[in-house]
Amino acid sequence: MTPTPTAPDGLGTRAGKAFAAYRAGERERLSELVDLVTPVLWNAARSQGGAPATCEDAIQTAFLQLVDRADSINEPAAVLGWLVVVVKREVWRLARGARREFGVEEVPEAPAQQLDPEAQSILSERQRVLWTHVSTLSPRCQELLRVIAFADRPDYAAIAESLGMPVGSIGPTRGRCLQKLRTTLGTDPGWAV
Amino acid sequence: MTSHTDAIDARDIANLHHVRDLFGHADPVPSDLAERIKFAITVHALHAEVAELMDSALLTTRGADAKVEPTPTDSVTFTAASVSLMVSSGPADSDDTDDADDRVRVDGWVTTPGAQIEAVTTEGSSRVISDANGRFVLDDLPHGPVHFVVTDPGNEDMRPVITPTIQI
Numbered sequence: 594m595t596p597t598p599t600a601p602d603g604l605g606t607r608a609g610k611a612f613a614a615y616r617a618g619e620r621e622r623l624s625e626l627v628d629l630v631t632p633v634l635w636n637a638a639r640s641q642g643g644a645p646a647t648c649e650d651a652i653q654t655a656f657l658q659l660v661d662r663a664d665s666i667n668e669p670a671a672v673l674g675w676l677v678v679v680v681k682r683e684v685w686r687l688a689r690g691a692r693r694e695f696g697v698e699e700v701p702e703a704p705a706q707q708l709d710p711e712a713q714s715i716l717s718e719r720q721r722v723l724w725t726h727v728s729t730l731s732p733r734c735q736e737l738l739r740v741i742a743f744a745d746r747p748d749y750a751a752i753a754e755s756l757g758m759p760v761g762s763i764g765p766t767r768g769r770c771l772q773k774l775r776t777t778l779g780t781d782p783g784w785a786v
Numbered sequence: 787m788t789s790h791t792d793a794i795d796a797r798d799i800a801n802l803h804h805v806r807d808l809f810g811h812a813d814p815v816p817s818d819l820a821e822r823i824k825f826a827i828t829v830h831a832l833h834a835e836v837a838e839l840m841d842s843a844l845l846t847t848r849g850a851d852a853k854v855e856p857t858p859t860d861s862v863t864f865t866a867a868s869v870s871l872m873v874s875s876g877p878a879d880s881d882d883t884d885d886a887d888d889r890v891r892v893d894g895w896v897t898t899p900g901a902q903i904e905a906v907t908t909e910g911s912s913r914v915i916s917d918a919n920g921r922f923v924l925d926d927l928p929h930g931p932v933h934f935v936v937t938d939p940g941n942e943d944m945r946p947v948i949t950p951t952i953q954i
Binding site: 621623624627628631632635636639645649652653656657660661708712713715716717719720723724727738739741742743746749763764765766767768769771772774775776778 | 788789790791792793794795797798799801802803804805806807808809810811812813815816819820822823824826827830831910911
């Protein structure tokens with residue numbers, strides 16, 4: 594299904610509008626942008642395996658870069674994707690610390706998602722089942738699904754691209770990652786209700 | 787059978803909602819992260835000096851443990867190199883509103899007469915100029931987080947001073 598004119602804007606579109614308004618002089622609209630996109634950015638950062646403090650710093654740095662370069666960003670409408678790219682790069686840069694084994698542009702692939710034991714202990718039974726299935730997916734699929742889950746359908750393709758996935762990985766078609774999740778859940782009698 | 791080339795359907799969206807609930811529950815966004823980002827942006831954009839909170843650290847929303855609800859208190863003092871600011875909060879004047887309990891009045895004093903005090907709240911910002919004695923009143927603010935930005939319109943050389951966020 595493609596978005597219709599009556600469909601509500603996706604997260605990316607709303608973020609783009611807030612950022613464009615900020616650039617046009619409505620300073621207070623930046624708060625709206627922060628509120629809108631922080632959950633996506635948090636999950637993009639955490640899905641790289643960074644510690645919470647590292648992820649917070651990476652997100653903060655990305656926003657400060659956005660403010661500094663606000664006028665030179667070519668596509669304000671694509672601000673969500675821009676932030677995702679910068680956050681992902683920043684997490685790797687900070688995690689690498691003083692070591693300089695990779696070029697700045699070279700971002701390794703995300704590891705398999707981890708939940709610490711404390712987090713696992715607070716999951717509901719159904720969430721535990723889901724987590725078991727998510728864990729069977731490839732690390733790339735885990736990263737993709739985790740991040741797009743915090744956005745809206747019209748944003749999936751752009752977010753996948755900013756995470757470095759091939760064009761067509763997801764949206765408007767299901768793509769292999771969502772298909773795998775659907776299949777693995779579908780084969781589990783414990784998941785079907 | 788379904789294929790990866792099919793359009794995303796309601797079941798996929800439902801599955802993604804479950805994924806969102808899973809990570810949102812197991813690894814939630816820190817509750818004060820967005821506020822801290824906004825604060826950092828403001829400090830950065832203004833090239834501002836950050837004032838220190840001089841008393842009642844309980845007020846701050848920037849502590850390491852976000853689980854602790856900030857305790858509202860009556861009065862708090864901030865100090866920076868160029869200026870000090872004292873604010874106290876109470877219920878807004880209830881002349882003609884029924885919901886006065888929902889609004890907050892801040893009475894303050896700043897060491898610079900004629901300084902502009904901007905209160906940045908969840909609703910936006912309110913500005914006021916301190917009088918010849920440095921006193922000022924900001925009425926009709928919402929409950930919740932607030933930080934203040936002090937500038938001196940009469941002194942271009944003064945860096946803006948920004949306070950940490952407190953709860954009113």
